[in-house]
Amino acid sequence: MIDKFNIGDVVQLKKVHPCGENKWEVMRTGVDFRIKCLGCERQVWLARREFIRRVKKVISTSSDDSIKK
Template structure:
């Protein structure tokens, strides 16, 4: 069952981005996720399965 992730959530991942940050904001959800690094504002597309494995915790939850 997929995790409950929403657009606007901020998550911490297990592995750091090359800029040194490990926090990302979710920009788009679906089969693929578009996430934005909060350290350098780089946007990355990543498949849902791969992204869910890399999440350590949800830092900030976007309320509807």
């Protein structure tokens, strides 16, 4: 599994959120991850280990390189 995630990436989790959506946007990275459901826009904090375990695949990556500079 990919261990490098960037802000703005859209990921698919293994389980579906209660609203019916399984696509999430990465809002914050680091020791903890903040992700936002793209269905109901609820934000959830997960520990890095838990986030990596739950990710099924990366759907799209952020193309904004200005954050890295």
